[in-house]
Amino acid sequence: MKVVIAGAGFGGLRLARKLNNKAGFEVVLVDKFNYHQFQPLFYQVATAGLDASNISFPLRKVFQKSKNVKIRLAELKEVLPAEKKIVTDIETISYDVLVLATGADTNFFGNSQLAHHAFPMKSTVEALQIRHRLLKLFEDAHSIADPLELQRLMNIVVVGGGPTGVEVSGALAEMKKYVLPKDYPELDFSRMNIYLLEGAGKTLAAMSEKSSAQSQKYLEKLGVKVMTNTLVKDYDGKEVHLKDNTSIPAATVIWAAGIKGNIPAGLDESLIAKGNRIKTDRYCRVQGFDNIYALGDLAYMETPKYPAGHPQVAPAAIQQADMLAGNLKLLEQKSNPDRMYQFEYTDKGSMATVGRNLAVVDMPKPKLHFGGFVAWLIWMGLHLMLILGVKNRFFVFFNWLYNYITYDQNLRLIFREFNREERRQP
Amino acid sequence: MKVVIAGAGFGGLRLARKLNNKAGFEVVLVDKFNYHQFQPLFYQVATAGLDASNISFPLRKVFQKSKNVKIRLAELKEVLPAEKKIVTDIETISYDVLVLATGADTNFFGNSQLAHHAFPMKSTVEALQIRHRLLKLFEDAHSIADPLELQRLMNIVVVGGGPTGVEVSGALAEMKKYVLPKDYPELDFSRMNIYLLEGAGKTLAAMSEKSSAQSQKYLEKLGVKVMTNTLVKDYDGKEVHLKDNTSIPAATVIWAAGIKGNIPAGLDESLIAKGNRIKTDRYCRVQGFDNIYALGDLAYMETPKYPAGHPQVAPAAIQQADMLAGNLKLLEQKSNPDRMYQFEYTDKGSMATVGRNLAVVDMPKPKLHFGGFVAWLIWMGLHLMLILGVKNRFFVFFNWLYNYITYDQNLRLIFREFNREERRQP
Numbered sequence: 001m002k003v004v005i006a007g008a009g010f011g012g013l014r015l016a017r018k019l020n021n022k023a024g025f026e027v028v029l030v031d032k033f034n035y036h037q038f039q040p041l042f043y044q045v046a047t048a049g050l051d052a053s054n055i056s057f058p059l060r061k062v063f064q065k066s067k068n069v070k071i072r073l074a075e076l077k078e079v080l081p082a083e084k085k086i087v088t089d090i091e092t093i094s095y096d097v098l099v100l101a102t103g104a105d106t107n108f109f110g111n112s113q114l115a116h117h118a119f120p121m122k123s124t125v126e127a128l129q130i131r132h133r134l135l136k137l138f139e140d141a142h143s144i145a146d147p148l149e150l151q152r153l154m155n156i157v158v159v160g161g162g163p164t165g166v167e168v169s170g171a172l173a174e175m176k177k178y179v180l181p182k183d184y185p186e187l188d189f190s191r192m193n194i195y196l197l198e199g200a201g202k203t204l205a206a207m208s209e210k211s212s213a214q215s216q217k218y219l220e221k222l223g224v225k226v227m228t229n230t231l232v233k234d235y236d237g238k239e240v241h242l243k244d245n246t247s248i249p250a251a252t253v254i255w256a257a258g259i260k261g262n263i264p265a266g267l268d269e270s271l272i273a274k275g276n277r278i279k280t281d282r283y284c285r286v287q288g289f290d291n292i293y294a295l296g297d298l299a300y301m302e303t304p305k306y307p308a309g310h311p312q313v314a315p316a317a318i319q320q321a322d323m324l325a326g327n328l329k330l331l332e333q334k335s336n337p338d339r340m341y342q343f344e345y346t347d348k349g350s351m352a353t354v355g356r357n358l359a360v361v362d363m364p365k366p367k368l369h370f371g372g373f374v375a376w377l378i379w380m381g382l383h384l385m386l387i388l389g390v391k392n393r394f395f396v397f398f399n400w401l402y403n404y405i406t407y408d409q410n411l412r413l414i415f416r417e418f419n420r421e422e423r424r425q426p
Numbered sequence: 427m428k429v430v431i432a433g434a435g436f437g438g439l440r441l442a443r444k445l446n447n448k449a450g451f452e453v454v455l456v457d458k459f460n461y462h463q464f465q466p467l468f469y470q471v472a473t474a475g476l477d478a479s480n481i482s483f484p485l486r487k488v489f490q491k492s493k494n495v496k497i498r499l500a501e502l503k504e505v506l507p508a509e510k511k512i513v514t515d516i517e518t519i520s521y522d523v524l525v526l527a528t529g530a531d532t533n534f535f536g537n538s539q540l541a542h543h544a545f546p547m548k549s550t551v552e553a554l555q556i557r558h559r560l561l562k563l564f565e566d567a568h569s570i571a572d573p574l575e576l577q578r579l580m581n582i583v584v585v586g587g588g589p590t591g592v593e594v595s596g597a598l599a600e601m602k603k604y605v606l607p608k609d610y611p612e613l614d615f616s617r618m619n620i621y622l623l624e625g626a627g628k629t630l631a632a633m634s635e636k637s638s639a640q641s642q643k644y645l646e647k648l649g650v651k652v653m654t655n656t657l658v659k660d661y662d663g664k665e666v667h668l669k670d671n672t673s674i675p676a677a678t679v680i681w682a683a684g685i686k687g688n689i690p691a692g693l694d695e696s697l698i699a700k701g702n703r704i705k706t707d708r709y710c711r712v713q714g715f716d717n718i719y720a721l722g723d724l725a726y727m728e729t730p731k732y733p734a735g736h737p738q739v740a741p742a743a744i745q746q747a748d749m750l751a752g753n754l755k756l757l758e759q760k761s762n763p764d765r766m767y768q769f770e771y772t773d774k775g776s777m778a779t780v781g782r783n784l785a786v787v788d789m790p791k792p793k794l795h796f797g798g799f800v801a802w803l804i805w806m807g808l809h810l811m812l813i814l815g816v817k818n819r820f821f822v823f824f825n826w827l828y829n830y831i832t833y834d835q836n837l838r839l840i841f842r843e844f845n846r847e848e849r850r851q852p
Contacts, residue, residue, distance in 0.1 A: 034561060034840050051479050058838040060609040070612065073565040073840075091569045125841050135460060139499040143517045183486040186496065391828055395821070402817055412484040414460050414499075415551050 001332050002026045004086060004095035006076045006264070008036050008059055011296030011317030012101030018325030020066050024332040027068055028093055030086070032075040034059055037124050038387055040314070041396070043164060045127035046254075047134075047171035048179075049409040052124045054395045057388040076102060079266035081289060086264075097291050097328065100264065100278065101321075104297035104312060107258035107276075117237040118255040121164065132414045133252060134175075138184050148249070154192040155250040157240050159232050160257035161198025161205070163352040166215050168254055169196040170354035173222035178407040194223070195248060197230045197240075199257070204360065206311065207350055211360035214371045218354040232257070259312065261298040273300035277309070282342040284324050295320040303344050310345035314386075319345060353379045356404060427758050428452045430512060430521035432502045432690070434462050434485050437722035437743030438527030444751030446492050450758040453494055454519055456512070458501040460485055463550050464813055466740070467822070469590060471553035472680075473560075473597040474605075475835040478550045480821045483814040502528060505692035507715060512690075523717045523754065526690065526704065527747075530723035530738060533684035533702075543663035544681035547590065558840045559678060560601075564610050574675070580618045581676040583666050585658050586683035587624025587631070589778040592641050594680055595622040596780035599648035604833040620649065621674060623656045623666075625683070630786065632737065633776055637786035640797045644780040658683070685738065687724040699726035703735070708768040710750050721746040729770050736771040740812075745771060779805045782830060 001024055005012045008031040016029045038055040045052050063069040074088035085094045106120035119130050137153055144150045158169040172194045181189045196203070196219060202212040203219070203226060219226050231243035239247040260276035271287055273279045277300035279287050284299055286292045296317030300309045310316045320343055327340045353359040359375035362368075370378060380400065387393050403409055427450055431438045434457040442455045464481040471478050489495040500514035511520045532546035545556050563579055570576045584595040598620045607615045622629070622645060628638040629645070629652060645652050657669035665673040686702035697713055699705045703726035705713050710725055712718040722743030726735045736742045749769045756765055779785040785801035788794075796804060806826065813819050829835050 034565065034838070051477055052841055053477050053837050053839055056839050056841075058609075060838065061834075064608045064611075072568065073562075090566075128841065136499075139460065140516075142498065182490045183484075185490075394824075398820075408487075411479050412460070412486065413479055413482050415478055415482075415554065 001328070002028070002094070002096045003099060003328065004028045004030065004093055004097070005099045005101055006030050006086065007101035007103055007262075007296075007298075008033075009039070009101060009103045009296060009317065010314040011103075011321045012099065013059075013062070014318050014321035015099060015101065015295070015325055016069055017062070018321065019328065020063065020069050022068070022329065025068055025328070026070075028070045028072055028095075029059065029063070030072045030074050030076060030088060030093065031059060032073070033123070034071075034073050035124075036062070036388060038392075039122075040383060040386075042121050042124065042127040043168040043171055045124060046121060046130040046168060047175055047409060048131055048411040048413075049171065049403055050396060050399050051411055052128055054392055054399065055387065056124050057392060062388070076264045079264050079292070081266065081292060084291070095291075098293070099324065100286070100292065100294040100298055101296050101317070102262040102264065102298055103317075104259035104261050104275075104277075106255060107260040108255065109258065111234065114232075114235050114255070117235050118159070118253040120255055121168065122259070128415075130254060131411075134172075135412055135414050137252060138180065138187060141184075141187055151191060152238065152249040153251045154187075154189075155195065155248060155252075156193070157195045157197060157248055157250040157253045159197045159240075159253060159255050161196060161200065161203035161226070161228065162256065163204065163350075164256040165196055165198070165254075166203055166219065166352050166354060168256065169194050169224045170219055170222060170358070173219070173224045174355050175409065176223065179409055179412075183412065193225060195225045195227060195250070197232060197242075197257075198226070198228045199231045201228050203228070204352055207352070207360065208362045208369055210369045210371070211352070211362055214360050215352060215354055218358040218360075222355055222358075259297065261300075263298070273309070275300070275312075282344075283327055283340060284320055284343060293324060295324060301343060305344055311347075313350070315348060316345050319343070351375065351379050351382070427754070428454070428520070428522045429525060429754065430454045430456065430519055430523070431525045431527055432456050432512065433527035433529055433688075433722075433724075434459075435465070435527060435529045435722060435743065436740040437529075437747045438525065439485075439488070440744050440747035441525060441527065441721070441751055442495055443488070444747065445754065446489065446495050448494070448755065451494055451754070452496075454496045454498060454521075455485065455489075456498045456500050456502060456514060456519065457485060458499070459549070460497075460499050461550075462488070462814060464818075465548075466809060466812075468547050468550065468553040469594040469597055471550060472547060472556040472594060473601055473835060474557055474837040474839075475597065475829055476822060476825050477837055478554055480818050480825065481813065482550050483818060488814070502690045505690050505718070507692065507718060510717070521717075524719070525710075525750065526712070526718065526720040526724055527722050527743070528688040528690065528724055529743075530685035530687050530701075530703075532681060533686040534681065535684065537660065540658075540661050540681070543661050544585070544679040546681055547594065548685070554841075556680060557837075560598075561838055561840050563678060564606065564613060567610075567613055577617060578664065578675040579677045580613075580615075581621065581674060581678075582619070583621045583623060583674055583676040583679045585623045585666075585679060585681050587622060587626065587629035587652070587654065588682060589630065589776075590682040591622055591624070591680075592629055592645065592778050592780060594682065595620050595650045596645055596648060596784070599645070599650045600781050601835065602649065605835055605838075609838065619651060621651045621653060621676070623658060623668075623683075624652070624654045625657045627654050629654065630778055633778070633786065634788045634795055636795045636797070637778070637788050640786050641778060641780055644784040644786075648781050648784075685723065687726075689724070699735070701726070701738075708770075709753055709766060710746055710769060719750060721750060727769060731770055737773075739776070741774060742771050745769070777801065777805050777808070 035056040041055045044050040074090040078087040108115035234241045278294040284293045297312040349363040351361040357373045359379040361370040361375040445451045461482040467481045470476040500516040504513040534541035660667045704720040710719045723738040775789040777787040783799045785805040787796040787801040
C-alpha cells in the first residue's frame with residue numbers, strides 16, 4: 001500500500017513514524033520544509049531566546065535508516081482524486097492512500113492590507129522574521145527625531161489572546177524589562193508599550209477561569225497592556241484601527257488571532273467546514289472518499305464528546321495519527337472493517353507560559369489547576385520531553401538555563417539577505 | 427576625541443574594546459551587521475556542522491556596560507574627509523578620528539557572470555546560502571532523470587586552494603562520506619565529485635612545503651579531486667570553463683580564489699594599492715591624512731619584514747588594532763609623537779584543517795610543523811579560545827563533540843524566504 005502523507009507536522013510525522021519499516025507499506029512524506037517544526041516554541045525563536053535550529057529537526061535524519069519512507073521536499077499544489085495522484089511544485093506523485101496533514105496557517109479573514117502589514121507566526125521562518133523586525137526596529141529608532149514617529153516604533157501590538165498571543169506578549173515584556181534597555185541605552189524603554197488585544201472577554205478563553213484570570217494578572221504584572229473585548233478592524237502599517245473607531249499607532253503588529261486550514265486545490269467545496277477545515281468521518285476519512293484522509297488542524301470531525309470538532313492542538317493530531325496508523329494496518333491485513341478504531345479526542349490538559357516562573361496548567365483528569373512556578377516547571381519539563389532529538393533537547397535546555405541565570409536572551413542576530421538562494425536555481 | 431570605527435571584524439571590534447570606557451574617548455562602532463562574525467568557521471556553517479549563531483556575537487551585547495561606545499547598524503557609503511564626516515545608509519556621522527576597518531570581500535576580478543553564478547563565502551549569511559544550496563541540490567536531484575544533468579548537479583567545484591578552499595572542500599568530502607548517503611539513500615553518491623581548483627602549483631601556497639604537501643594528501647585521501655596549476659576563465663552557471671579550454675560541468679561553484687578590500691567612496695584613487703587595499707604608513711594612517719586610519723585586510727602597509735604588505739589574516743588586524751589603540755591614547759594625552767608605536771606584523775603561525783583528525787599547523791618560532799591528529803587538536807583548541815562568548819564557545823565545543831562522536835553534521839535545515847523582512851520597513 002503506497003501511502004502519501006502531505007505535511008510533516010505533529011500528525012503527519014507521527015503517522016510516518018508509525019508506518020516506518022512496517023511490512024506492506026510504502027510511504028512518501030511530502031513537506032515544503034526539510035524539517036519538522038516544533039510549533040509551541042516559535043515565540044521563543046521570535047524573541048531571541050532559542051535558535052531556529054533548536055526547534056527544527058531535519059526530516060531526512062528521522063528516516064535515515066528507513067527502508068520504506070521516502071522524503072520529498074515539495075509543496076502540495078493539487079489533489080487529483082480520480083487519478084489517485086497529487087501534484088506538487090516538483091513532480092506528480094501517485095498514491096493508494098492519501099493523508100492530508102497540511103495543518104493550518106494564519107487567518108487574516110480576507111483582509112489583504114492586514115495580511116500585508118501584520119506579522120504572522122506560523123512557521124520557524126516567520127518567527128525569525130519577527131525577531132529580525134524587532135531588532136531592526138530599535139536600531140532604526142536611533143535616527144528618528146519625531147516623537148510621534150518614535151512612539152509608533154516603540155508600540156508593539158499583539159492581536160489574539162490565545163496561548164500564542166499570551167506567550168509572545170509575555171516574552172516581549174520580559175525583553176523590555178531585562179534585555180532591551182541594556183542593549184539600547186540610548187533609547188527610553190519606559191515609552192515602549194506592548195498591547196495584547198483580544199476579542200473575547202478574557203485571555204486563554206479555551207482554558208479554565210482560573211487560568212484566564214491568572215494569565216491576565218501575570219501579563220499585567222509584566223507590564224503588558226491587556227485589552228479584552230477589543231476587535232481589530234484594520235491595520236494599514238501605521239495605525240491599528242479598532243472596531244470602536246479608536247486606534248493605536250504601531251509599526252509592528254503580530255497577528256495570532258486565528259487560523260485556517262491549508263486545503264489543497266482539487267477537493268469539492270462542499271467538504272469545507274468552518275475554519276477552512278475538511279469534513280471527515282470518525283476514521284479521519286474525507287467524506288465521499290475511501291482512500292483520502294485528513295487529520296490534525298486540517299480535519300473537522302464531529303464526535304459525541306466534541307460535537308463541534310476537536311481543538312486544533314498537537315495532541316489531537318498525534319492521537320489521530322495513532323488511530324489512523326492502526327486502521328491502515330488493519331486495512332493492509334484486510335481485516336474485518338468492524339475492527340477499525342473510531343476516533344475520540346482525549347484531552348490530557350493544556351498549558352501556557354507567560355514569563356519566568358509564570359505559567360498556567362489545566363488538567364482534566366484529575367481536575368487540577370497549577371499556576372506560577374510549579375506550572376512553569378511542568379510546562380518546561382513537558383516541552384523538553386516533546387522536542388525531537390537528544391541534541392535539540394540538550395540545546396533548548398541549556399539555552400533556557402542560560403537565559404534563566406543571566407536574564408538574557410542572547411540570540412539577537414539579524415541574518416538578512418537570504419533571497420540570494422532564491423534567485424540561484426541550478 | 428570622537429573615534430568612528432567602520433567595521434566590527436577582528437580589527438574594528440578589537441579597537442573598540444581597547445577604547446571601551448577609556449577616558450577622553452567617545453567611540454561609534456558602525457557595522458552593516460548587528461553581530462561580530464567569526465570568519466574562520468564560515469565553512470562549518472556552510473557544511474551544516476555549526477549553527478550561524480554559534481559563530482556570531484551580538485555587538486550590543488559586547489558593549490552593554492559601556493559608557494562611551496555606541497553601536498550603529500548602518501552601511502558606510504562615503505567618507506567626507508573635508509567635513510570630517512561619514513555618510514551611511516541611515517545617517518551622517520561626524521568624527522575627529524576615522525578608522526576604516528571594513529575588511530575585504532570576495533574578488534571575482536571583474537567577471538560579473540562569475541559573480542552572479544558562483545557562491546562567495548565571506549559572511550555568515552553567504553555561508554548559510556551555501557548550506558541551503560547544497561541541501562536543495564540533493565533534494566532537486568530526486569526528480570532529475572537526465573544523467574548528464576544529474577552529473578552536473580552532483581559536481582561541486584571549489585575554486586581557490588587557500589585555507590578557505592581547503593577547509594570547505596575537506597568538509598564537503600566528509601559530508602559525502604558520512605552524511606549524504608544516509609540522508610539521501612535514493613541517490614548514488616559515488617557519482618558526486620568535489621573538485622578543488624588552484625591556480626598555483628600547490629594548495630596552501632602561503633604555508634610551509636610540508637603543510638602544502640600534507641593538505642593535498644589529506645584532501646585526496648578524502649576523495650577531493652585536487653587540480654593545481656588550474657585557472658578558471660569563466661562560469662556560466664552550467665560549466666566551469668578553464669584556461670586550458672577544457673571545462674567541468676557543475677551546478678555549484680564556491681569561489682574562494684581572491685579577496686579585495688572594501689574601500690568606501692570619497693578617498694582618492696591614488697591611495698589604492700594592489701588587492702584594492704588602502705595605502706597606510708607604519709601607524710596605519712591613510713596617506714595624506716592625520717585623522718583617517720585603515721587597518722586589517724583593508725590596509726596596505728610596507729614594513730621592513732613585510733615589504734609587500736602583511737598577510738590579510740585576523741592576527742594582523744588584531745595586532746594593528748592594539749598598536750592603534752596605544753597610539754590614539756598617546757594622541758589623546760598629547761604625548762610626544764616620537765613615543766608612537768610603529769607597526770610590524772608578528773607571525774605567530776598559521777593552520778588549516780582538512781577533516782576529522784586531519785590538519786596542518788606551521789609555527790615560526792620555534793620553527794615547528796604539526797600534521798594529522800595533533801595539528802587538528804591544536805586547531806580546535808585555538809579556535810575555541812578565540813570565539814567570542816562563553817555560550818558560543820560551549821555550543822561550538824558541544825557541536826564538535828557531537829559531530830565527532832556521531833559522524834554527523836545535523837544542522838541540515840533550509841530556512842528560506844527571509845525576504846519578507848526586507849519588504850516590511852516601518
